[in-house]
Amino acid sequence: MKILISNDDGYQAPGIVALYEALKTIADVEVVAPEHNNSAKSNALTLHSPLYVHKAHNGFRYVNGTPADCVHIALTGLLGYRPDLVVSGINNGANMGDDTIYSGTVGAAMEGYLFGIPAIAFSQVDKGWGEIEAAAAKAREIVAQMMSGDLLGQAGQAEQAPWLLNVNIPNMPLSALKPLKLCRLGRRHAAERVIMQESPRGEVMYWIGGAGPAKDDAEGTDFHATAQGHVAVTPLKVDLTDHDHLGYWAQTISRMQVGESAGSAR
Numbered sequence: 001m002k003i004l005i006s007n008d009d010g011y012q013a014p015g016i017v018a019l020y021e022a023l024k025t026i027a028d029v030e031v032v033a034p035e036h037n038n039s040a041k042s043n044a045l046t047l048h049s050p051l052y053v054h055k056a057h058n059g060f061r062y063v064n065g066t067p068a069d070c071v072h073i074a075l076t077g078l079l080g081y082r083p084d085l086v087v088s089g090i091n092n093g094a095n096m097g098d099d100t101i102y103s104g105t106v107g108a109a110m111e112g113y114l115f116g117i118p119a120i121a122f123s124q125v126d127k128g129w130g131e132i133e134a135a136a137a138k139a140r141e142i143v144a145q146m147m148s149g150d151l152l153g154q155a156g157q158a159e160q161a162p163w164l165l166n167v168n169i170p171n172m173p174l175s176a177l178k179p180l181k182l183c184r185l186g187r188r189h190a191a192e193r194v195i196m197q198e199s200p201r202g203e204v205m206y207w208i209g210g211a212g213p214a215k216d217d218a219e220g221t222d223f224h225a226t227a228q229g230h231v232a233v234t235p236l237k238v239d240l241t242d243h244d245h246l247g248y249w250a251q252t253i254s255r256m257q258v259g260e261s262a263g264s265a266r
Helices: 014-023 067-078 104-114 132-148 222-227 243-265
Strands: 002-006 028-034 053-055 061-063 085-091 119-124 164-169 178-182 195-198 204-207 214-216 230-236
Touching: 002 014, 002 067, 014 028, 014 085, 014 119, 014 132, 028 067, 061 067, 067 085, 067 104, 085 104, 085 132, 104 119, 104 164, 119 132, 132 164, 164 222, 222 230
Parallel strands: 002 028, 002 085, 028 061, 085 119, 119 164, 178 230
Antiparallel strands: 053 061, 164 230, 195 204
C-alpha cells in the first residue's frame, strides 16, 4: 500500500511528522508538503510562477507552493507512480463546517480525490498540538481499518470510485476518544470584523478577522460530535450545484427569457 501525505502547516509541522511516523508502520509512505504554512489556501494552484521541490534531511520533500500544488505535482510526475491513498494533515486546529471551504488541509486531500484517488483530511479540534501522538495513532487505526476492509483497492488494480473524508479528532488521550461518528458539516456565523492597523510608514494594514463561532452545532453535525468527544467523520463531494433549488431557478430563468423576448419584440 502506497500513501502520499501532505498538509497545509508546512513540512516541519508536528502534525505531519506524527502522521508520517504512524502511517509508515503500515504502508509505503512519502511526504510532499508546503515549505511554509499555507493555511486557508483551499484548492489554490500556483500558475504564474515556478515551483521548486527540495528534500529535507528526514526525506520529506517540500515545495514553495500551496497544499494543492504539492499533491498536484506529486501525482502528475514527481512520484512516478499512483498512490493508493492521499492523506492530509494532521492540521493544527479544526476544519469543520464552513472551514472546509477555506481549508488547505482539505484542499490537499481534495486534489487527490479530483485525480480519482481516495483521500482523507485529518485535523485536531484544538490548536497547539496537544495529544498529537494520540491523534496520529487514531489516524493510523482508521487507515488500517480501511485497508483491511478493502476500501482502498491497489492503484491500477481496482476500479474503486474515489471518496473524500474529512476527519476531526478531539485533543484527548487515545483511550478517552469516543468512537467514530458520521456527521454532516455544521455552519459558522460570519467571520469577525477585519483588523485595521497603521504600518510604520503610515499606511493602513488589514488583517482578516477570526472565524465566527458555531451557528449550527446541532446533533448530527461535526461540531456536536467532537464536543462530545467523538471523532467526527464527514464524507465530502466537489459538486457545488444547488440541486434543491434547480426547479426554482428553471422557472426564474424561463420568466427572464420571456421578458427578454417581449423586450426584443418592441
